[in-house]
Structure formats: C-alpha cells, structure tokens
Amino acid sequence: MKKHNWWGRNHHYKTFAILLAASVFCCGRHPNSNYDTLFKISYSGVQGFASQKGPVIEWDSASANNEDEPRVAGSTVPPLGLRIRWLGVAGYEISDDSTVILIDPFVSRPTFVQLLNTIKIDTNAVKHYIMAPLQMQNVKVVLISHAHHDHLQDIPYILAQYPSPKARPLVVGSQSAHDLIMGYTRGVGIKWVDAVGGLQDSQTKILAFSPGKKSCMQKSGNISCEVGTFGNFTITAFASDHSSYDYLGSAVLGGTVHGKPPYTGTGYKMRSNTSIGYLIEYQGIRIFFTESPIVRHSNEIGNVDILIQGIAARRDYNTISGTLASLQPEYVIPGHYDNFFKPLKEFENFDVRIGFGPVDFSRFEQFVTSFESYYVERARKRLTQNAHSFKPKLRLMKLFYYYSLVNLL
Secondary structure (H helix, E strand, C coil), rough: CCCCCCCHCCHHHHHHHHHHHHHHHHCCCCCCCCCCHHHHCCCHHCCCCCCCCCCCEEEHHHCCCCCCCCCCCCCCCCCCCCEEEEEEEEEEECCCCCCEECCCCCCCCCCCHHHEECCCCCHHHHHHHHHHCCCHEEEEECCCCCCCCHHCHHHHHCCCCCCHHHHHCCCCCCHHHHHHHHHCCCCCCCHHHHHEECCCCCCCEECCCCCCCCCEEEEEEEEEEEEECCCCCCEEEEEEECEECCCEEEEECCCCCCCCCEEHHHHHEEECCCEEEEEEEEEEEEEEEEECCCCCCCHHCCCCCEEEEEEECCCCCHHHHHHHHHHHHCCEEECCCCCCHHHHHHHHCCCCCCCCCCCEECHHHHHHHHHHHHHHHHHHHCCCCHHHHCCEEECCCCCCCCCEEEHHC
C-alpha cells in the first residue's frame, strides 16, 4: 500500500494545527457560566485601548459626545427602525421592524482542541444571543461569506427552528455552504435535525460568480450577483478573496465538502479561496460587509456609508487602504478580531487576541491606534479629488448591543 505524505500535501493544515494548539494552551480559561456578563464587557479593559486618544471610540459614546455627528444609540433591546448588532467574530444582524438579515451568525465558539474532533452547536448560546431578541418570522435571509466553521456552524440550528421549510429564511452562499447545510438530513443522529425531518428542503441560493449564471451579472469584466430584495433591503453579492493567514498561506481549509454532521473543524471547506462580500442598501443608506481585508471589486461597488470589514490576518496593509479609497465610507466598523477559539461563557474580559506569543492574527491594537495615521493617510494618497475632506470615522460595537441607525437615514 502506498503511503500518503500527509505533511507534504496538507502542510498548511499541519502548521495551522500546531500554532493554534499552542494558542489554546497559552491563552488560559476563565470559567464563567453567566452569558449575561458579556453585556457588561467593554473595550476599556483591552490593553492599549483605554489610553487611546483620537477618533477611535465605541459608537454610542462617540455620537453622544459629538454634536456634529448623528446620534447612534446602543441598547441591549432592539430599537425601532434600522439597526445593526454585532454577534462577535464576523457575525451581524442588520434589521428593521419587519425584516431581519443575518450575516455569518456564529456564537458556538468551540476551542481549537475541540475542532480536532466533531464539533457541536452550542444551542443554548444560539438561542440566547441570536434568536431571543428576534421575531423569528422576520428573519428573511441568512448571508454566508464563506464556509469555514466560524461563519457557518450555527446556521443549521437556526434553520431547524422553522418546522416548515417554506417558513425558513433564504440561505445565500457558495456551493460549499450549500453542501454543508444539505448534510443535515434525517438520521444523522442529531435530535433537533430529526425533529424537522432534516434540512435538505431548506431554501438556498448558490452564488457561483461565473458568466452565464442566471443569478449573476457581468460588469466590465467583474462579477457580482443579485441576491434580491427583502422588505426595504436590497442585497448584491461580490466575490473577493479569503485573507492569507500569517505563516500559513491562503490554502487553509480549502477543498470539497465530505462527510455528514456533526463535522470536524477541518470539515468546513471553502472553494477557490473565495469569500463573498455583500452590499446592503436601505432607503438611501449603503452598507458593505466583508469578513476579509481583501475587497476585489471595490471600484464596482461604489461609495458606501458604512463599511464593515474584517481585519484578521491582514498581510498587506494596503488592501484596507485601497478599499477605503474606493468605497470612501463615512463610518468604518472593524470585525473579526475577537478570540473566537474561546467559548463565550469563558469571557471575563474582552479578548481581542487571536494567537499566541509573537503571533497575533488580529493585531487589534495596531489597527485602532494607526487607523488615521496609516490606513486613512494611504487612502487619501490614492484619491485624486477631495482627499483632504475624506475623514472616515472608526466605530467599535459592543458584543450583542443594538445600534440604531435611524438618525443616519
């Protein structure tokens, strides 16, 4: 029998395993069974942030103390009208009184050690943090940037809360995302899956980003996909690239989906290194979401009011500067910088470090302290007009707080 060179063919996975196993070992655990403690966690406890002076501030506090800025109030309960809520990692809820859009909702947060085996959805966390504040019938669409576990793992349980497939929200994502969800068929040994007869009848929209697809349109050689209109929201998808993790390259957890749930951490595969960004338009406000520092079609997207951008593993700093120059957002919300290998019930302080020792995939402190002097300045140098007046505001959001955007309309 021919021996397979596992290290040679999967060296990215092996290196990833070694680095993150050490991360779990060093970071420590702080048992805390009270989920509600998370509502009390703020950025003031983050090293290097409490003394930070400048434009970087939590959104509610910023607008409360600046007469020139529209009031953006934060609350643990949904305010009326347009609002946004950060679910941690790259997860967001964007909603109004009748329509809810979920993006990459993920609160289960298995440790890295658990990822080496089959990982289970933390149903209590999903119910408490994602579903409890919602009118479930208002959830119309779930958007998936890519099919890794920290973006997709909890979605099957959300879908299973609707016994009727016709009542479930539309799920939008790649072929891999579709395949992972379709794996939840009757008989996989999961009670809540069997209770609804499996999820294979769920509504999905596969975004293929290739010419000739009915769901896609081609503009100037670039590809975007029309997702649809949901209440007052109109959504368009754009293909970009997954970021390349430091020391690992870009081939982390790629390939074709195999097996049945519950999957292992490495069972969540993405294809072609594609991460999908979403332009969400609402009564004149344009919000662009991307979990990646890389935005491939920024010139095609056009100017936006709010840019939500993941900052983890930003190897080329100019990718963010280029996005700022192309989209010229008024507000920038960074995401994907909290330690998603720590379960929420273990948070006692806000943990923005993803890594160990000299390795920190988020580099959160560097981002917030140099946003104006580095990223914005480089963006201004790219602009040919009105560079001096381009002053995007960096705004942070507390976990699970609702921020009212009504005054921005």
